Amino acid sequence: MKLKFYQTTVINPYRNLAVERYFVDHIDGDEYIIYFWKNKDTIVIGRNQYAYDQFSASAVERDGIKIARRRSGGGAVYHDENNLNFSFIMNTAVFDKNSGYDIIMTALKSIGIPVEKSGRNDLTADGRKFSGNAFLTKGNIYCHHGTILIKTDTERMEEYLNVPKEKLENKGVKSVKSRVVNLTELDGEISAEGIMHAVWVAAESYFGESASIINEDYFDTSEIDAEEKAFGDATYLFGERLSGYQKAAARIDGIGGIEAFFKRDGDTVTEIKIFTDSMTVEDTAAAERVIKGKSLEELKGIAEEGGFLGSVAGILKLKVES
DSSP states (O other), X not given: OEEEEEEXXXXXXXXXXXXXXXXXXXXXTTEEEEXXXXXXXXXXXXXXXXXXXXXXXXXXXXXXXXXXXXXXXXXXXXXXXXXXXXXXXXXXXXXXXXXXXXXXXXXXXXXXXXXXXXXXXXXXXXXXXXXXXXXXXXXXXXXXXXXXXXXXXXXXXXXXXXXXXXXXXXXXOSSHHHHBOOGGGTOTTOOHHHHHHHHHHHHHHHHTOOOEEOOGGGSOHHHHHHHHHHHTOHHHHHOOOOOSOEEEEEEXXXXXXXXXXXXXXXXXXXXXXXXXXXXXXXXXXXXXXXXXXXXXHHHHHHHTTOHHHHXXXXXXXXXXXX
């Protein structure tokens, strides 16, 4: 195997996501890449979220906060330069996709952070979240990426993010700020450099291999330039602002939040747009194609099937009946 590290000093979210995408597209089968990056004052939303519901537009515009959209699922997060982002990119035909969690947890425990895995995708310390994680796949290529809050401004995080009340209640907290913890609250000496070194040591121990550093000749700059432009494209970032739609929304255990914007003629759905912070749903358009044109009676049958599609049908049925 070839264990490789890459750390960037770039703080542009579109460039950083483009580099990650490049790794996913070009990694060799026996490579295992660990990538560290930071963004400056950015809200990053999940691939299937309705952008306009995720943040306070007035606060974001006032403070010049960038909006980025990643290609993995999950919910919106806030990044500043006191948050460290990591990506583990691997071939799952060769490597265990849980290896990223194992390495991160071993590394943090080695520097005195009592880390635990919690819920769908969180890492916690002292009972509070310091790391949210998400995942994307391309064939056998798997990318596990996440955040590590070191000394992030949680006051700004709370001001910018629109977190559904139901999500906070599900976590047993009243605010975003009360749910998260900066690692410097637990250890005032902790640093991004110390965490990265601990991950390096943990990864070498995990695989029994020496790591090497990726240098700039690894990349095709023109391809990354094109990806950066695509990640910064306004249509990709925001999509269509919906008007004239009814909305049905709920949080479903094991799936996450679902928002369904729809139009109907009587009890038949004539238009449907589906959004979710689910970690696993990749193709909401497929669900839209199934639901469009269905009557209330047909929605009842789909709802009984369960899963993501059944959940969408179920919340629509309740809304149409109300």
